[in-house]
Amino acid sequence: xxxxxxxxxxxxxxxxxxxxxxxxxxxxxxxxxxxxxxxxxxxxxxxxxxxxxxxxxxxxxxxxxxxxxxxxxxxxxxxxxxxxxxxxxxxxxxxxxxxxxxxxxxxxxxxxxxxxxxxxxxxxxxxxxxxxxxxxxxxxxxxxxxxxxxxxxxxxxxxxxxxxxxxxxxxxxxxxxxxxxxxxxxxxxxxxxxxxxxxxxxxxxxxxxxxxxxxxxxxxxxxxxxxxxxxxxxxxxxxxxxxxxxxxxxxxxxx
Amino acid sequence: xxxxxxxxxxxxxxxxxxxxxxxxxxxxxxxxxxxxxxxxxxxxxxxxxxxxxxxxxxxxxxxxxxxxxxxxxxxxxxxxxxxxxxxxxxxxxxxxxxxxxxxxxxxxxxxxxxxxxxxxxxxxxxxxxxxxxxxxxxxxxxxxxxxxxxxxxxxxxxxxxxxxxxxxxxxxxxxxxxxxxxxxxxxxxxxxxxxxxxxxxxxxxxxxxxxxxxxxxxxxxxxxxxxxxxxxxxxxxxxxxxxxxxxxxxxxxxxxxxxxxxxxxxxxxxxxxxxxxxxxxxxxxxxxxxxxxxxxxxxxxxxxxxxxxxxxxxxxxxxxxxxxxxxxxxxxxxxxxxxxxxxxxxxxxxxxxxxxxxxxxxxxxxxxxxxxxxxxxxxxxxxxxxxxxxxxxxxxxxxxxxxxxxxxxxxxxxxxxxxxxxxxxxxxxxxxxxxxxxxxxxxxxxxxxxxxxxxxxxxxxxxxxxxxxxxxxxxxxxxxxxxxxxxxxxxxxxxxxxxxxxxxxxxxxxxxxxxxxxxxxxxxxxxxxxxxx
Amino acid sequence: xxxxxxxxxxxxxxxxxxxxxxxxxxxxxxxxxxxxxxxxxxxxxxxxxxxxxxxxxxxxxxxxxxxxxxxxxxxxxxxxxxxxxxxxxxxxxxxxxxxxxxxxxxxxxxxxxxxxxxxxxxxxxxxxxxxxxxxxxxxxxxxxxxxxxxxxxxxxxxxxxxxxxxxxxxxxxxxxxxxxxxxxxxxxxxxxxxxxxxxxxxxxxxxxxx
Numbered sequence: 001x002x003x004x005x006x007x008x009x010x011x012x013x014x015x016x017x018x019x020x021x022x023x024x025x026x027x028x029x030x031x032x033x034x035x036x037x038x039x040x041x042x043x044x045x046x047x048x049x050x051x052x053x054x055x056x057x058x059x060x061x062x063x064x065x066x067x068x069x070x071x072x073x074x075x076x077x078x079x080x081x082x083x084x085x086x087x088x089x090x091x092x093x094x095x096x097x098x099x100x101x102x103x104x105x106x107x108x109x110x111x112x113x114x115x116x117x118x119x120x121x122x123x124x125x126x127x128x129x130x131x132x133x134x135x136x137x138x139x140x141x142x143x144x145x146x147x148x149x150x151x152x153x154x155x156x157x158x159x160x161x162x163x164x165x166x167x168x169x170x171x172x173x174x175x176x177x178x179x180x181x182x183x184x185x186x187x188x189x190x191x192x193x194x195x196x197x198x199x200x201x202x203x204x205x206x207x208x209x210x211x212x213x214x215x216x217x218x219x220x221x222x223x224x225x226x227x228x229x230x231x232x233x234x235x236x237x238x239x240x241x242x243x244x245x246x247x248x249x250x251x252x253x254x255x
Numbered sequence: 256x257x258x259x260x261x262x263x264x265x266x267x268x269x270x271x272x273x274x275x276x277x278x279x280x281x282x283x284x285x286x287x288x289x290x291x292x293x294x295x296x297x298x299x300x301x302x303x304x305x306x307x308x309x310x311x312x313x314x315x316x317x318x319x320x321x322x323x324x325x326x327x328x329x330x331x332x333x334x335x336x337x338x339x340x341x342x343x344x345x346x347x348x349x350x351x352x353x354x355x356x357x358x359x360x361x362x363x364x365x366x367x368x369x370x371x372x373x374x375x376x377x378x379x380x381x382x383x384x385x386x387x388x389x390x391x392x393x394x395x396x397x398x399x400x401x402x403x404x405x406x407x408x409x410x411x412x413x414x415x416x417x418x419x420x421x422x423x424x425x426x427x428x429x430x431x432x433x434x435x436x437x438x439x440x441x442x443x444x445x446x447x448x449x450x451x452x453x454x455x456x457x458x459x460x461x462x463x464x465x466x467x468x469x470x471x472x473x474x475x476x477x478x479x480x481x482x483x484x485x486x487x488x489x490x491x492x493x494x495x496x497x498x499x500x501x502x503x504x505x506x507x508x509x510x511x512x513x514x515x516x517x518x519x520x521x522x523x524x525x526x527x528x529x530x531x532x533x534x535x536x537x538x539x540x541x542x543x544x545x546x547x548x549x550x551x552x553x554x555x556x557x558x559x560x561x562x563x564x565x566x567x568x569x570x571x572x573x574x575x576x577x578x579x580x581x582x583x584x585x586x587x588x589x590x591x592x593x594x595x596x597x598x599x600x601x602x603x604x605x606x607x608x609x610x611x612x613x614x615x616x617x618x619x620x621x622x623x624x625x626x627x628x629x630x631x632x633x634x635x636x637x638x639x640x641x642x643x644x645x646x647x648x649x650x651x652x653x654x655x656x657x658x659x660x661x662x663x664x665x666x667x668x669x670x671x672x673x674x675x676x677x678x679x680x681x682x683x684x685x686x687x688x689x690x691x692x693x694x695x696x697x698x699x700x701x702x703x704x705x706x707x708x709x710x711x712x713x714x715x716x717x718x719x720x721x722x723x724x725x726x727x728x729x730x731x732x733x734x735x736x737x738x739x740x741x742x743x744x745x746x747x748x749x750x751x752x753x754x755x756x757x758x759x760x761x762x763x764x765x766x767x768x769x770x771x772x773x774x775x776x777x778x779x780x781x782x783x784x785x786x787x788x
Numbered sequence: 789x790x791x792x793x794x795x796x797x798x799x800x801x802x803x804x805x806x807x808x809x810x811x812x813x814x815x816x817x818x819x820x821x822x823x824x825x826x827x828x829x830x831x832x833x834x835x836x837x838x839x840x841x842x843x844x845x846x847x848x849x850x851x852x853x854x855x856x857x858x859x860x861x862x863x864x865x866x867x868x869x870x871x872x873x874x875x876x877x878x879x880x881x882x883x884x885x886x887x888x889x890x891x892x893x894x895x896x897x898x899x900x901x902x903x904x905x906x907x908x909x910x911x912x913x914x915x916x917x918x919x920x921x922x923x924x925x926x927x928x929x930x931x932x933x934x935x936x937x938x939x940x941x942x943x944x945x946x947x948x949x950x951x952x953x954x955x956x957x958x959x960x961x962x963x964x965x966x967x968x969x970x971x972x973x974x975x976x977x978x979x980x981x982x983x984x985x986x987x988x989x990x991x992x993x994x995x996x997x998x
Contacts, residue, residue, distance in 0.1 A: 007737045009687065013697045014730070016737035020749070023741070027753035035741050041687040048642060050664030051680045057688035088661070129760075146644035147657075175596045179641025186639060187722025189286050192296075192600040193641070194726065222727030225712055245756075263802035302978040322817040333812040338800045352961065358793040410984060411975035427975055434976055456976040460984045467985065472896045488960040498933065498971035498986025505929040506895045516796065523960045527952040528818070530966075538974050541836060542915035545986060546966035547929075553963045555891035556928040567796045575803035 001123070002032045004071035006062075008081045008214070009041035015214040018235035022077045022115055025128060025241040036065040044084035047092060049181045056096050059089045063104030066112075073122055074112045077237045079144030079213045080180075082114040087147060114144060115237055116153040116212055126156045131244045133163035137206040138236075139197070139220065141213040142175050154212055154236055161239060169209075170200040178219035194223045201231055212236045266571035268624040274362040274392045274568070275421075276623035278607015281635035285605040295602050298433045306593045309539025310649070317531070326528045328653040331584035334519055335574060341486040341519045342565060348489025352551020354561040361568045362392030368564050369394060369478060369511055370401050376509050376560075378403075378475045382467075384493060384503045385409035386480025387587055388513045388566055390422060391609040391622075394478065405478070406470050408499035410463050417444040423603030423611060426537050426589040431602050434459065460497075467499065477503035477558070481514040482586070483529060484563075487522045490550045491563070494533055496543050504547050510558035515566050517574075517583040529586060532651035537588035569622035578662045582617045584652045591646035591656060597639055606639065607632050613646035617659040625663070626670050634671075637663035697736050707731030822949040829913045829947050830996060836916025840969025841982045843991040849998045852941065856905060857881035859939055859991050865902035869931055873924020874907060878941065889931045898930060903937035904987075909964075911947035912954040916969065918942060918992065919954065921962040929963055938987040940967070943998035 003026055011019040023033045042062055043055030062085065066074050076082050086109045093105040119125055138158060144150045158166050177183065177193025197220060201209050209224070209231055211217050221233035234248070242248035269276055278285060289295060314320050334341060346356040359365035369389075373381055381398065383389065383405050395405045395416075407416040411429040415422050418440045422428030429437065434454040441448055441459060445466050452462055479500070483492040491512060493500045504510060520526070526548075534543040552561050574580050592598045592612030603611030608619040616636040625634040637660045646656040668677060686692045707713050711731045716724040723729075740746040824832070830846065837844050847855045856878050860868060867885045879886055887901065898904075907925035908918050918940055920926045932938055948954040958964060971986030982988065 009693075012737045013700055014732055016733055016735060016740060019737040020740060020746075024749060024753045027750050028756050030754075030757040033750070035738065037738065037742075038690045040690055040693045043684070043687075046680055046684060048661060048664070049676070049680065050637070050661070050666075050668040051677070051684075052665050054677075054680050054684040058684060061688055091661075142641070142643035142645075146648055173645070175641045175643035175645070177596070177641060179643070182638065182641045183723055183727075184719050186283050186286065186597070187725060188283070188290050189597055189600055189639075190641070190722075191726040192290055193596050218730070219727065222723075222729055225728035225730075226714070226726060246752075263805045265806065266799035266803050298977070305978045306974075319818040322815070322819075325815050326818055329812050329814040332809075333814055336804070336809055336812060338804070339797050342797070342800070358796050360792050360795050364792060408985070409975070410973050414975070427978060429975060430978065437976060456979055456981045457983065459976060460973055460981050464984055468899070471985070472899060485960070490960050496971070497973045497975075497984035499984070501929065501933050501965065502985055505933060516800070524952075524955070527820075527955045530955070531818075531951050538980075540968075540980075541839075542912075542917045542966065542968040544840070544968050544970070544972045548960075548964040548966075550961045550963070553922065556922055556963055557930075565796070567799065571796065571799035571803045574800065575806045577807035577809060580807065580809075 001072050002034060002070055003118070004066045004074045005033050005035050006039055006042070006066065006074055006076040006081070007035070008076055008078045010218070011077055011214050014218070015235065018077045018214050018237045021235065021237040021241035022075065025237060026075070029123065029125065029128065031123070034071065039065045042081045042084045043092070044081055044088065045180055047084060047088045052092050053096055056092060059092050059097070059105060060101055062089070063101065063108050066108045067104050072111065073118060074108060075115055075118045076112070077115050077212065077214065077235060079114045079141050079148055079150065080215060082112055083143040083147035085109055085112045114148055114150060114212060116150050116157055117148065119157060120153040127160040128157065128240050130240045130242055131162040131247065132239045132242050134208055135165040135167060135204075135206045136208045136210055136239065137167050137169040137201060137204040138172070139169055139176065139209055139211040139216065140172055141211050141216045144212050145173065150212070157236070157240060158210070164239070167204045167206055170203050171196065172200070176216050176220050178216050180215070183219060194219065198223050198227060198229065202229065206231055208232060208234045208239070210234050210236050210239055266575055267569070268572045268627070269569035269622050270361050270363065271624070271627040275390060275609045276569070276619055278632045280607070281630070281632045282605055282639040283635065285607060286601040286639070289601045289605045294433070295431050296600065298431055299599055299602055302427070302430050303593045303599050306539055310536060310590060310593070313535045313539055313541055317535070323528055323531050324651055324653050327532045327651055328584065330520065330525050330528060331652050334521055335517065335580060335583060337521065338516065338519070338574070341521055342516060344486040345484050345489060345519055348486070349551050349563050352489055354489070354551040354563055357562060357564045359564055359566045359568070362566070365392050365513055365564050365566050365568070366394055366397035369513065370398060370403065372509070372511050372562055373398070373403050373476050376476050380404045380406065380474050381476045381478050382406050382408050382470055382474045382503050382507065383412070384477065384479035384495070384500045385412045385428070386478070386513060387425060387609060388480045388515050389478060392513075392566070392568060394513070406467070406474070408467050408470070408503060410460060410497060413463055413467070414440055417441070421604060422609070424589060424592060425587050425610065425612070431604070471502040471506055475507050476509045476511065477507040478511045478513065479503055481512050481518055482533070483526065484514055484519045485523050485526070486519050488550060490523060490548050492526070492546060492548050494543050494546045496538065496545065498545055501545055501547055504549065505557045507558055509560040509562075511562045511564065513564045513566055515570055517570050533586055533588055536590040536649070536651040573618070573621035576621065579617070579621050579659060581654050582614065582621055582659060584654055585614050585618065586652060588651055590649040590651065594645040594649045596643060596645065597641065606636060613640060613656045614654070616640060617656055617663060620663055625667055634667050637667060694738070701732050701734070704731045818952070819950060820952040822953055824913065824949045826944055826996070829949060830944055830994065833911060833913040833916060833947050833994065836913070837969065837992055840916055840972075842916070842969045843989070844994065845991060846994045846996055849995050852878050852993070852995060853880040853882070855993050856939065856941070857883075859993065860884060860903060863903065863937055863989065865937055867901050868903045868905055869898060869901045869935060870905050871925055871927025871931060874905065875925065878905065889927050891928065895930055895934055898934035901935040903939060904932055904935040905939045906932050906941070908940050908942045908946065910954050910957045911942045912951055913947050914950045917954070918967045919958065920965045920967065921959065922964075929965060932965070933986060936987055937989045937991070939991045939993065941993045941995065943995045945998055
């Protein structure tokens, strides 16, 4: 399958390892990964902060970059960006766009997937040949869980990983407190939520806390780093892309 | 009846400076104070955890829960679409059955109507059933100002009233108080209470029973709200637990019910939906202990003088917004408060309004506006959410609260003029829409490495990021962006190696090429379809 | 007053004109018209009532008077109130003081009663709810509210499976009270406590063959 990879602005700039792993994983599974070079940002931060005029060019750019009919599916290693493309771009296009934009948005929204959805629903795989000999706990990010409804797909993928020690996260469904600009505008409430999430992670004794969204992981990881926790964060794609022959840097370091 | 020439006039919000629909400080500042109260955090954490489990148990046992939510949502939407005819029908039916219907444009008018009706009975006291509408309009304060003493009879409202406190929850207004605090309030404020009173909830409830018994027997006028008003039959309904509602609705000579105009239901049959949705969502019970249904006046049974006050107070302003209007579908169950991670930490007082929590954050700004004064605290409410979506899943009438919050944030930025934030957002979008500028900006972001410590983390950031860096480290940006790697020799080699791995394993099995129809499962499930599990 | 009415209705019409939405069809795909065998309805109804901490006494019609007398004796009820239309045979075995209710009896006098005995209009098994509708054998609302013990006789044939089924039996214009267990509150730490202002004890006598 010809798959368009949307790196997301955060993934491209700050967390390229997760995007790299996504590209490697899909290629290893026999698919052609294309990266439209004109891509930038989906505009989620703008929309969630209350700005709908400003991201119109971003919404248009996304539709143009990925509208190509030869791209059969669009994947992004971010539940919240996939949620924005699927649910919010239409709102912006309806309000401030023209008929062409509305049509373009509908086209890309219909073939947009978060990574675990693409793997399980579209490509029909749960065992991706990964090897990850570590204790891992999974945080289901809010937009994956409640906007995209990915359900247990990430967990099915993780359970199929060779040598993984997967432990349940207490209070997994609770928000980590990120919420984009919420973490800035209501930093103290966000911190209170974060601390409860960190307590849950600590209770698992996991070496790694994983999730399908680099933004939430940035938040959780920032908290773990501040309290000098022994747990680190790693995007789901990095675990799924780790194999015996090409282990993740974390595994290499431990070996 | 007015007729329109051209564009109809936009209905007004609840008048500024009246009632209880606005706090005196923005949410983050109020939250700061509440977050510092450890006792409050423990009380709320315990209570919300208890109620969440109960709710999931009783909603999970109904196989048609989702169908009930669909019906509940559609009934309310239908009622909003047909509001004029339904209210006129309700008025006609109530009048036919011996009641009197009054209309109030705002809270002050409703307060005056109630005070006038009470005075006409000659009574200087009223007993009250817990009611959000009368809390919203500040009825108690108004009655006191004209020499009428209101007695709250719901246990939690009594606790709040005795402590000169404010409610902090729609269903359980004293949720911020624990048993020890309540015991102390009773010891301090209930005349003649047993000084040996302990903190056992059953004993505290018994003390309230003894205190209020005499009021129920002697007071001639009661004031209530209404959960539902059925247009088809003129039937009103109060859903409650303690029996204080039955007392107030039954024993006095005069009953005055204040009902928001959005509480009307088209058909009596519609109760079959809401009497399943409401108790299971609010207290996590299969049915609440008592529900009263009454239609006007019944000879020889209950109050012989019945008044219904229909209240606008900004509801029509909310109705004029095609998106925001959905907030009027709320049946005040409080399930969204109980699952909200923000409410759980800050409590209800931080919202400054009678309506706290997620539904309050979308309802309050619509009823009272967000820009009625400089730095209107209500403009901070739509941001008091991480948009986690737990409220939407819990809502029995499927109000998409996260989408409403995003919509109100948009309305706020549209009404706010040019702010530094807007300029920053514009600048960010201007950069991001041009790939060349964008890659330049990525290089600049890479400079963040310079301020990072030896462990590649940044522990201190300037405003507006200072709140972030108070409790979170930030990783220094990596040396290479993804797009640079993808275009590099290293990236090409890595992907070629990955492709070779596939070709190598291809001979024996094919893990990756099994294509499925993308539409068959899972894609684009709309938000709020139901509970997990 | 008329002015406020016209103003509010005018605002509503203006709001609907400013933001018109298409007409809505209500999907009623939830369960309706359910019929359960007697045994299942009895078991479900009983289970729910016990969950609310109500007392349940199943019996046959010919034992009504004996069971009523037993319950009242067990609870030490010496003075009881009854609605004027209650079947007098239900009290044949009771030796205490019986006061038939009348509209002019003030509430404080009801407070002096130990118990009240009423019939019922209907029941709902799935939620453990009893419906009173003010019929002569159930009386005015104050009567079943003020005394601290409510003994309610429910005929199994009047107990429906679920909420839609039972609401269809009601006459909307009658003053109707839904009772699900004794009075309760969850106002202190969201923990349910039985017994506040309404009757603190609810005894349900279910007549299985009526």
